Amino acid sequence: MILALAFVAAASFSADAKKKTVDLIEKYPALAPYFSTPSSDAMQPDELGFIRRWLLLEPISKPNRGNTVFVDSYIRKNLDTGWNKGDFKLPKDGDKVTMEVEYQKPVDMSAGRPRMPFQEPEVEMVKAKLTWHALDSKLFNVKLYRYAVGTETGRYGIICRAVTVIDVPEDIENVRLAVGSNSASMWWIDGEEVLILSGDRRMVMDDAASKRLTLKKGRHILSGAVINGPGMSDFCVRFIDENGNPVMNYNILNK
Amino acid sequence: MKTSMKIFSLAAFALISVSALAQEGQPWIHDPSTIMECDGKYYTFGTGGGGLISEDGWNWYGGAVRPGGGAAPDAMKIGDRYLIAYSATGGGLGGGHAGRVLTMWNKTLDPNSPDFAYTEAIEVAASEMDEDCDAIDAGLFMDPQTGRLWCTYGTYFGFIRIVELDPKTGARVEGNEAVNVAIDCEATTVIYRNGWYYLLGTHGTCCDGVNSTYNIVVGRSRSVTGPYLDNMGRDMVAGGGKMVIDGDDRQFGAGHFGRYIEDEGVEKMSFHWEADLDRSARSVLAIRPIIWVNDWPVAGDPFKAGTYEISSVRRGYALELAVDFVRQNIARRGGWRMDPNEPIVVHPNQTLEEVIGTWPEGEIPARVGDWMNRPHQRWVITAVPEAGGYLGGQYYKIQIEGTQKSLAAAEGAEVVVTPEYTGAPEQLWRIEQLIDGSYRIMPKAVPGCDCQYVLTSIADSTPTLAKWDFNSDNCKWNFIRKQ
Numbered sequence: 001m002i003l004a005l006a007f008v009a010a011a012s013f014s015a016d017a018k019k020k021t022v023d024l025i026e027k028y029p030a031l032a033p034y035f036s037t038p039s040s041d042a043m044q045p046d047e048l049g050f051i052r053r054w055l056l057l058e059p060i061s062k063p064n065r066g067n068t069v070f071v072d073s074y075i076r077k078n079l080d081t082g083w084n085k086g087d088f089k090l091p092k093d094g095d096k097v098t099m100e101v102e103y104q105k106p107v108d109m110s111a112g113r114p115r116m117p118f119q120e121p122e123v124e125m126v127k128a129k130l131t132w133h134a135l136d137s138k139l140f141n142v143k144l145y146r147y148a149v150g151t152e153t154g155r156y157g158i159i160c161r162a163v164t165v166i167d168v169p170e171d172i173e174n175v176r177l178a179v180g181s182n183s184a185s186m187w188w189i190d191g192e193e194v195l196i197l198s199g200d201r202r203m204v205m206d207d208a209a210s211k212r213l214t215l216k217k218g219r220h221i222l223s224g225a226v227i228n229g230p231g232m233s234d235f236c237v238r239f240i241d242e243n244g245n246p247v248m249n250y251n252i253l254n255k
Numbered sequence: 256m257k258t259s260m261k262i263f264s265l266a267a268f269a270l271i272s273v274s275a276l277a278q279e280g281q282p283w284i285h286d287p288s289t290i291m292e293c294d295g296k297y298y299t300f301g302t303g304g305g306g307l308i309s310e311d312g313w314n315w316y317g318g319a320v321r322p323g324g325g326a327a328p329d330a331m332k333i334g335d336r337y338l339i340a341y342s343a344t345g346g347g348l349g350g351g352h353a354g355r356v357l358t359m360w361n362k363t364l365d366p367n368s369p370d371f372a373y374t375e376a377i378e379v380a381a382s383e384m385d386e387d388c389d390a391i392d393a394g395l396f397m398d399p400q401t402g403r404l405w406c407t408y409g410t411y412f413g414f415i416r417i418v419e420l421d422p423k424t425g426a427r428v429e430g431n432e433a434v435n436v437a438i439d440c441e442a443t444t445v446i447y448r449n450g451w452y453y454l455l456g457t458h459g460t461c462c463d464g465v466n467s468t469y470n471i472v473v474g475r476s477r478s479v480t481g482p483y484l485d486n487m488g489r490d491m492v493a494g495g496g497k498m499v500i501d502g503d504d505r506q507f508g509a510g511h512f513g514r515y516i517e518d519e520g521v522e523k524m525s526f527h528w529e530a531d532l533d534r535s536a537r538s539v540l541a542i543r544p545i546i547w548v549n550d551w552p553v554a555g556d557p558f559k560a561g562t563y564e565i566s567s568v569r570r571g572y573a574l575e576l577a578v579d580f581v582r583q584n585i586a587r588r589g590g591w592r593m594d595p596n597e598p599i600v601v602h603p604n605q606t607l608e609e610v611i612g613t614w615p616e617g618e619i620p621a622r623v624g625d626w627m628n629r630p631h632q633r634w635v636i637t638a639v640p641e642a643g644g645y646l647g648g649q650y651y652k653i654q655i656e657g658t659q660k661s662l663a664a665a666e667g668a669e670v671v672v673t674p675e676y677t678g679a680p681e682q683l684w685r686i687e688q689l690i691d692g693s694y695r696i697m698p699k700a701v702p703g704c705d706c707q708y709v710l711t712s713i714a715d716s717t718p719t720l721a722k723w724d725f726n727s728d729n730c731k732w733n734f735i736r737k738q
Contacts (some may be wrong), residue, residue: 076494081637155419176607178714199580199624211669224355242721 024133030150034143035135039155042167042251043136049238049246050140051222054255055091056147057161058130059154062102067200067229070184071225075198079159079184079225085191090165090221092106092255093134101128104157121157132163134254141180143204144226144233150220156230163223165253172215175247177222180207181235185226189213203234215239215250257669266479277506277531277557279640279649282315282540286327286442287394287463289513289648290525290542291296291337293364297421297646299513299525299540300328300339307540313644315540320366323357323376327442327511327677333404336360338425339373340406342391352392352412356380358425378407379427380418387413388433392511394444397422398452398479405456405479407443414492415443415456417480437491438482440472442511449550451475454483454491455499455580457510467508467529472496473552486551499524500543500554505532509554512544515646520689520725522547523647524554540649542647555688558648562635562656562738567623568731569712574662576631576672577622577656581610604627607657619672621662623716625711631655633737636663640700643684650683650699655717664698684710686734692730695723 025031043053062078091097102123133151137143142162148154157211166189177194179187182203187195187210194210201207226235237245284301291298298319299304303326306319321328322338328341343355358374365371382390389410395533396405404422409415415437419428437443440456447453453475459468474483476492482490489495500509508529512589515523522545530536544555565574583605586674607630616630626632642650653662654676664681665671676682680700687695702718708720725731 068580068582072577073579176713204715206714208716209719210717211668211719240713244727 009221024135024151028152029151031135031146032147032148034138035115036138038134038136038254041110042253044251045238045246046140049248051164051166051241052137052140052142053134053164053252053254054137055093055132055134055163055168056142056143056144057097057132059128059144059148059158059160060099060130060152061101061103061126061128061154062155062159062227063102063123063157064229067118067183067231069229070198070200070227072198075184075186075196075227077187080193083161083225084163084188084221084223084243086168088221089190090163090255093130093132095132096129097132098127098129100125103128103235108234121248123228127222140205141234141236144228144235145231146235156228158233159225159227160233161223161225162235164217165255166220166222167251167253168215168217168220169249169251170217172247172249174212174242175215175239176209176212176241177237178206178240179224179235179237180204181224181226182231183226183228185224185235187222187224189215189222190220191223203232203236205236206240208237209240212242219253259353270491277533278309278315278540278647279312279644280309280316283317283537283605284540285527285529285538286511286726287525287527287540287654288328288330288511289363289395289444290515290523291330291332293332294335294368295510296365298364299331300330300341300529302328302340303328303648312527312542312646318366318613319364320371322373323356323359325391329393329395329444330364333397333422335386336362338395339638340379340393340395340425341376342393342408344389344391349382349483352382352386352389352410353384354382354408356390356393356406358393358406358410359551359615360425377426379406379420379425380416380433381498388416390416392442394442395420396445396479397445403479404446407445409437409443410441411439411475414438415440417445424651429553434480435492436483437474437496438494440491440496444512445479445586446514447550450477450548451550452477452483453538453552455465455497455512455552456491457508457512458496459501459508461508461510462529463508465507465530465532465713467510468502469510469529470501471499471509471526471554472513475550488738497551499552500526503528506530506539506541507532508538509541515542516645517687518723518725520691521687521695522690524552524714544647545690546688546692547690548692555692558636558651558688558694558734559688559736560637560651560684560688561736564628564635564732564735564737565634565653565696566735567712567715567718568728568733570622570623571626571714572712572715573626573632574634574732575622576614576660577620577628577633578610578614580627580629581605581613596659607669611658615670617674619660619674620671623712623717623718630657637650638688639678639683642678642680645687647683648685648687653684653696664708666703668701668706670702670710670718685687689725689731689732691732695730696732697723 485495506528709722
């Protein structure tokens with residue numbers, strides 16, 4: 001597959017966008033062990049090639065009876081909704097998006113762990129206004145559970161969307177996007193599907209990889225959506241070469 | 256009539272089963288030399304003159320030419336020439352033991368080549384009528400550490416000896432004295448690996464058809480001239496030897512070892528069966544993988560068709576169709592809720608009929624995932640005799656059990672599962688056991704790519720096709736038999 005398109009629009013994502021005035025880490029100190037506020041400088045992949053700079057949408061409520069329901073068709077139906085295709089533009093930090101989401105009463109954590117009924121949850125549709133946040137991960141794996149709980153926007157039964165920009169100085173052939181995610185996830189480059197991780201996934205470095213890709217010189221939007229039921233949620237993403245070694249020669253931007 | 260038909264069918268099945276395990280064509284030979292490759296063909300010479308030729312390493316026919324008659328030749332390529340050693344033998348066990356080991360050269364092994372011409376044979380070793388050695392059964396060895404050329408020879412009548420030859424002339428190094436390295440065995444040869452010299456020899460009864468107990472044993476040494484000790488510390492001069500291969504279910508009398516290094520991590524051994532019950536009890540050429548266990552060589556098994564889990568060495572996940580996982584509707588029975596007096600129920604495994612309707616109609620990607628013995632993970636591997644073969648093996652089709660869905664190489668050097676089997680080369684797979692006991696799986700062809708790629712785990716859950724690398728578990732697979 002050759003990804004010939006190289007585009008990033010700098011326009012704001014939503015009419016609801018408002019400039020953020022409060023640093024997210026200061027507002028939610030629980031995020032501090034896992035995330036930092038991005039600098040204005042371009043970031044490079046870490047020493048193992050992992051991408052740590054992301055725009056993360058606040059969790060989309062998606063109650064489910066457990067992670068085993070995340071088969072391929074479920075993933076496509078619920079994650080591949082067209083949200084990052086067509087006239088999709090890179091969101092800015094603080095942009096907001098409004099959508100209808102499935103809502104379930106908060107999980108009962110009184111016993112110290114969630115009760116797992118293994119039945120389809122009873123949900124109602126509600127309107128939610130969710131915010132994009134620009135963050136750098138302090139770890140190679142982006143801790144979505146900590147992001148959700150730390151921002152007091154969710155815990156279990158959620159979909160997290162993640163977007164970043166890959167700025168490639170020259171064509172790079174025969175690379176693969178390699179992902180580990182907890183739980184299932186789906187990934188796109190410039191809106192084209194490149195990878196799906198279905199099932200009750202654990203976050204494993206290089207758990208699955210795309211077909212060989214050519215990253216053309218220029219900017220590319222890398223986006224993903226991770227769905228989780230109960231339990232920890234996180235992901236790690238990098239590009240690898242033909243031998244499984246990390247690809248390092250590109251910059252990572254969030255705008 | 257029905258009974259006859261049943262018997263016929265059983266016989267046919269037996270033949271089909273056999274054909275999946277043994278060299279095809281007319282692989283009749285006794286005391287085969289180490290297999291040589293020359294201009295894209297394989298050659299081996301035998302006792303009495305002549306030998307076999309194969310274009311693919313699987314189908315073998317007569318046609319090789321070696322003058323001089325005599326017994327048990329060996330062959331080695333040195334530079335751009337082939338050195339052939341053979342023996343003008345005495346009378347065998349009951350006869351005299353005056354033997355002569357001779358060497359000669361040829362630029363090619365192809366008898367149809369204008370360059371095909373043997374040099375005059377020269378004597379490099381000999382035995383007198385009644386000394387403790389019988390100078391036959393030559394085995395050639397080029398020491399990769401020193402570049403020195405050696406030749407072992409001898410039989411049950413006394414010692415096995417090693418002498419040094421000049422790799423430029425094939426003649427005995429002047430002044431070289433023979434060294435005794437083993438006793439009372441035959442068909443010796445030396446190989447080298449990981450700092451060890453290995454002396455392989457054949458014990459047991461020769462030349463008695465189905466009653467031959469011929470078997471190949473080995474000892475090892477840090478020096479090419481020995482002492483060669485077996486796994487019990489016994490010197491081969493004292494009769495020591497660790498088993499490499501003996502009889503099989505239908506073939507007996509393994510003798511005359513030859514090593515062929517096909518690729519890094521892919522080694523094969525040639526030998527003969529004194530008798531193959533499925534082929535008129537004839538003496539036939541055999542080729543098996545070599546497995547190295549704790550720095551000892553042992554014979555691997557020929558790949559057998561059947562139903563398998565194909566497990567990646569990288570993670571241990573199983574090759575599968577990338578389709579929805581279908582849950583089995585069997586109630587969870589947590590131990591803490593169990594009625595101990597409730598009758599035990601045996602549940603069936605999930606069946607193909609229960610899930611196939613959920614699978615897409617067309618081409619489906621391949622994936623690697625947790626083994627659950629589900630229909631999308633069970634592969635039937637079937638030999639395809641008409642597709643030819645490779646050294647020691649034939650091509651297979653790999654299909655989801657109960658379907659025609661076939662594993663195939665695809666454009667871009669990726670791997671998919673096609674809805675039907677067409678016999679196209681991208682649907683044919685070469686399956687070779689590696690020196691560590693695992694396997695490499697290689698398509699006969701990759702569409703749009705003139706490359707010899709192997710099935711590879713580029714990620715834990717993602718198969719692809721890539722260059723062979725023995726040092727990476729990505730390229731290795733295990734076959735776990737299910738039926």
